[in-house]
Amino acid sequence: MRRLAIGVVGLVVAAGVALILVGWLRPPGHTATTQAIYPVPQQEVWDTLTGFDRWSAWYPEVSGVTTVPERAGNRRLVITGEWGEVPTELTAWDPPHRLRTEMDQGTFSGSWSWDLTPVPEGTLVRVTEDGERRVRLFL
Secondary structure: OHHHHHHHHHHHHHHHHHHHHHHOOOOEEEEEEEEEEEEEOOHHHHHHOOOOHHHHHHHHEEEEEEEEEOOOEEEEEEEEEEEEEEEEEEEEEEOOOEEEEEEEEEOEEEEEEEEEEOOOOOOOOEEEEEEEOOOOOOO
16 A cells, blocks of 8 residues: 555656756747638728727626826726736727837746738738747746
8 A cells, every 4th residue: 555655646746857857848829810801891800909898898808907097108907808808908009000018927938919900801800829838947
């Protein structure tokens, strides 16, 4: 019985060490881009994108958005989802062409850029996420 207990403890410790090593070996950052054409005018897409109180209607991960006072001339939001509340800063605001948001929550930081381009079919929307995940060994 004692050998079994020692073996189980050894497996748990080995699994923990393996998880830490995998975390250290992962690249710290990533960039992901997607795009789609919407058959509506650019201003209509911009109005939907910047109607922050209505984000939960089209952004499934978001349950609410609250506007908070500006900082250093940048608009700010608190975005709420299953992850909790995330303070977010709007670092680019070029109506109706470009919006960029940035957040830093300690173990994850990132930015999301929405670029809107008129095309004959409507509006091309390109979304780019630049993120960085930091490994935390101890809470």
